[in-house]
Amino acid sequence: MLGVLSCKIASINQTALSLLDKCKSMLELKQLHAVVISFGLSQDDPFISKILCFSALSNSGDIDYSYRVFSQLSTPTIFSWNTIIRGYSSSKNPIRSLFIYIKMMRLGVAPDYLTYPFLVKASARLLNQETGVSVHAHIIKTGHESDRFILNSLIHMYGSCGNIVWARKIFDSIQGKNLVSWNSMLDGYAKCGEMVFAQKVFESMSEKDVRSWSSLIDGYVKTGEYREAMAIFEKMRVVGPKANEVTMVSVLCACAHLGALEKGRMMHKYIVDCGLPLTLALQTSLVDMYAKCGAIEEALLAFHGVSKSQSDVLIWNAMIGGLATHGSVEESLKLFKEMQIVGIRPDEVTYLCLLAACAHGGLVKEAWYFFESLNRCGMTPTSEHYACMVDVLARAGQLSTAYQFIYQMPIEPTASVLGALLSGCINHRNLALAEIVGRKLIELEPNHDGRYIGLSNVYAVDKRWDDARSMREAMERRGVKKSPGFSFVEISGVLHRFIAHDKTHPESEQTYSMLNFVVYQMKFGCCKDNQERSSNDTSTEDDLLLF
């Protein structure tokens, strides 16, 4: 009798195990788990291992459920410990990997060679080098310092934490580097903005995969070298591997910053043609690209293509921010309300977007409301929030309120906070305050060319030409290099760069003629006749303002 029963249990167990392999959601997993518990099999090891793995590691898993199951085990195997540490290392709370590890140490459980890669990953994701160094020390103490997987993850960790020197030291020490070693080193340089070194590493790689290309492209995007990023992508299309989601996210970001709408549309088409799945990250990049390129209708189209139940705070921020910078202030605020109805919690960035909207629409009262909402929702305003708030007040001409606001800030005002006040002072012609703020800004950032130009502009508005010139001289005396401002215009997919006073473009003459025409229209609201259009009559004042 007992034999039959145990036979039955074994077959139920077998069925449950094979069903678990086909499990697709937490709901199904929990149902199976419940069945097995009701048969009194919950302590059965292969089954529990599978439950842990699915809930800790699968995309549709739930690491906290995994941990609850784990904490019921009397003596978890090293496999179970590692699974939980691994699960937390890629979760929202990577610090929990370290907590589990500490628990493990206290209980005297010995970690193995599979424990450490996840602990290093957790430290990397925390961007906390001190934690990383502690883990590194444990790796040496337990004799795992020559494991190639661990060394590769250490390169990545040090690179992510900005310690590129140590990343390089480990990289150089590895005998028999593999593609992951090279990619981690390359990505470390790219993350630190060391693109010359990143390029060097990239070129000396005998084997490159999609990650190598993506890291290089993203490095150029993060350093603001968008045209270089696009050039690498074009090369990748010819000689490299097929682009994937990550590649395209960076490429779209480059298009967005270049304002290259045609190119952005081509990239959108490329994504569809390649059959790349339109993930939420890609859709967010599309929304942002279209919005930044001024194609707000296409941005909205991309945004509404996402079902609200699948959306997250990032894509709402992209759309709210896009509408705000486009000047569609009401639409932007309306979307904010809708976001809350859908049940997406706004975050710090959402409030920055809202404050930007208020600045554009001159909505001072609303801005105060949003600023106070930050505190109400338990968020701490950052210097960027203060800068935005000052921008709202300064644009609206409430200069003394702005000044008071800065005065009672709990943190030191940053250059962008004072910068917002300065432009308000210039626009509303409070030149006495402008001079004080301008001087403070140079003090704060003595190596920033724009700060000297800022104060010089104050003098220029005040027609104090000698003082204006002296600022330029002060800048040169201190050896501050002035980088020329430039912008891009995309025509038929070709990017044209314009630098102030640059005459090297083949159609420079027509361009300046049109510029003068447009400036005249803006100033006087009527057309000059064609004869006058070509005359180059920039005044001294404009010259100084443009620098």
Next chain:
DNA sequence: ATTGATGAAC
């Protein structure tokens, strides 16, 4: 059972 990349604002 292991390591490496991506979306929002300044």
